[in-house]
Amino acid sequence: MPLRIDVVTIFPGMLEGFFGQSILRRAAAMGAAELRAIDLRDFAHDAxxxxxxxxxxxxxxxxMKPEPIFEAVESLRRPGTRVIAMSPQGRPFRQETARRLAKESHLVFLCGHYEGIDERVLEILAxxxxxxxxxVLTNGALPAAVVTDAVVRLLPGVLGGGEEATEHESFEEDGLLEQAQYTRPPVWRGQAVPPALLRGDHAQAARWRKNQMLDRTARHRPDLKQR
Ligand SMILES: C[S@@+](CC[C@H](N)C(=O)[O-])C[C@H]1O[C@@H](n2cnc3c(N)ncnc32)[C@H](O)[C@@H]1O
Structure with missing residues (x-):
């Protein structure tokens, strides 16, 4: 069963282009995800x-008034639906959140606009x-796009390369940042690829990688707690 994601927004056009590109497009084409932008105006009560x-x-x-949002969600809800409101006051979205959401079957993202959303939507519906x-962004479409992207790329088979493709990335292994990475040529503009990566010694490369991860995390993101 594909993961279905419905984004309820006043600006469906902001998402339609995004859903039609790159990895998200591939995820939909291969049947891993079903992505839809739902126009909240279809649920307005006046002409x-x-x-x-x-x-x-x-x-x-x-x-934003509560009635159209409630009715939009009621039209979309099915067993297993998880409703998530985008809000600068919400819990911080992290890689572990993306991993958790990738296991769901149906996500509905609610996007605010203007000053935000009537609190009853957040209390009762979300x-x-x-x-x-x-x-603070002007509306929730970009946050919903960010979360959709982070979740969909974790779905099995979407990136190619198996689990390998995502399990060694930043925030995954012990919560650390990924190491520096290099490709050919071995020297570019006077900067050489670290010798530990060139010798074909896998144990040495693995040690270099772990040290890099610890060092970069301490330098770039000392706030990240190692798990
Ligand atoms: C201008 S914001 C409302 C901000 C609200 N008045 C406040 O001060 O908390 C409008 C909408 O954009 C979305 N939004 C803005 N910044 C966001 C963020 N950092 N994370 C998630 N959603 C955000 C939310 O859906 C929000 O309802």
Missing amino acids: RGTLDDKPYGGGAGML DEQLSIGDY
């Missing part, structure tokens, strides 16, 4: 397609809220 309203208690900007980082 003008109104999806927002003024927030109670005042304050700047508009808020199984969880995810943030892609500590900054």
Whole structure:
């Protein structure tokens, strides 16, 4: 069964192009994933397609109304559906989250716009809220695209090269960053490939790789905790 992902958004066009490119396109073509952008305007209650309203208690900007979002999700829900709201206030999205979501059968991503979404959507409808980082974007389509990409590339067979293709990447092995990587030529602009990689000694290359991972993580991301 393919993993189905429905992204509920006011801007389906932001996702349609994205879903039709590269690895996501291949995942859909090989039957590993079924990706759809759902136009929230189809669930508006008036001919003008109104999806927002003024927030109670005042304050700047508009808020997304709950009714169209509830009805969109109700039309999509099936046994096993997991509903995820994109929000800068959600739990940080990480590689381990992507691994967990890749085991689901149906994900529905809810994308906010304007000042955000009526809290009842987040409280009642969403199984969880995810943030892609500590900054505020104008709407949830890009966050949903980021999460979709990270999840779909983990589905079996999508990248080619078997499990190998993803299991040695950053954030996977003990939570460390991946080592530096090189291809030919052995010397370029005065910079040589580390000798440990050129000798054909696999044990030595593995030791070099582990040291690199520890060193790069300490230098680039000292905040990452080694697992
Ligand atoms: C302008 S933001 C709303 C921000 C909200 N007023 C706040 O301060 O928390 C509009 C929508 O973009 C999406 N969004 C913006 N930044 C995001 C982030 N870092 N991670 C996930 N979703 C985000 C969410 O769907 C959000 O409802």
